[in-house]
Amino acid sequence: MAAPDLLFNLRNNFYLGAFQAAINNSDLPNLSPDDAVERDCLVYRSYISLGSYQLVINEIDSSAATPLQAVKLLALYLSSPDSKESTISSLKEWLADPAIGNNPTLRLIAGIIFMHEQDYNEALKHTNAGGTMELNALNVQIFLKMHRSDYAERQLRVMQQVDEDHTLTQLTSAWFNLAVGGSKIQEAYLIFQDFSEKYQMTSLVLNGKAVCCMHMGNFDEAETLLLEALNKDAKDPETLANLVVSCLHLGKPPSRFLSQLKLSHPDHTLVKRAAAAEEGFDRAVQSVA
Structure with a gap:
């Protein structure tokens, strides 16, 4: 009989985007040293997903195991545009080190x-x-x-x-x-539906269902799901971007969601595309004038 997987629920919460639940339910007794490191990695990655980069940077010190050091690198990379170059340079050094370069968590973070x-x-x-x-x-x-x-x-x-x-x-x-796409959209929808029945609803699952609905032309249902996702996380970039798209298809003004997206995630693809379209329009107007 196989030993029970003590980290199953923690991993599941993390994979499905229930980051706070992963953190809250991470106090697991009787873990092996390897499992304890994996537990800590999942908890710190959950904090990263919630935007708490500094907490991760402060708590993981230089004596921590390689997987945790890798997670700290991810926090450093995401925390500020200024630290990206030095972080990538450290990452490349570690990957070239034969002693740790093949560590699965380090490769994943890379x-x-x-x-x-x-x-x-x-x-x-x-x-x-x-x-x-x-x-x-x-x-x-x-x-x-x-x-x-x-x-x-x-x-x-x-x-x-x-x-x-x-x-x-x-x-x-x-x-x-x-x-x-095509006939596969229905299969994707059923997977997200199954998740929503088995586990707690998260922004990730709600967005998955909503995108399937948009592909199938059900924009009203998509909007309902996305507004529910927005209640769970008002700054989630995918929720805001998907709301902009669904509003446009429903003939509603998307400006409020686009403004929120610009403020909280100025580097998002949709923000960059909108800016490029605005510039193109301005140029066209000037050339006519």
Whole structure:
């Protein structure tokens, strides 16, 4: 009989975006040293997802295990634009160190950071060997960003062979189905629906369902789901961006949500696109004038 997985609920909360629940329910007794490090990594990554970068930077000191040092690098990278270059330089040094360079958490954080940088080839250098479900899931995301759904599908099959019912396998299937579109949208919707019935509703699950609804032309239902997501996290960039899109389709003014997005996430793709469109429009007006 297999030993119970003491971190199952903590991992699940983290994967589904229930970050505060992950933090609140992380006081687990009788963990092995390895499990304790993984627990701490998930807790600190939850704080990072909630925007508490400084707490993570302050609490992880130089004597901490390699996975925790990697998590601290992610907090440093996200905390300020000024520290990005030095953080990436430290990251590359660590990855080149034969003693720690192959650590799965370090490779995962490298993949996340290089994906943020939109340097997908560099990200894959460190994630492509896989080794954990999170690394496999990140590979699928990177391939989808590169518009290589063929490679993404291959990686997803690997995950399905390891554990078809794993939360990350199901989530990754939903992302893949959304990217492929067409008849696959209904399958993605059912996965998010299943999550919403089994676990607590999070912004991530509500946004997943809402995007499926938008693809299927159900913008009223999408708006209802997104407003519920906004109640859970008023600054979530994906919720705000999806609300802008659904408002436009419903013929409602999206300006309030776009303003919120500009204030809290000025680097968001939608903000940059809106700014570029405004500049283009201004130029056209000037040329006519």
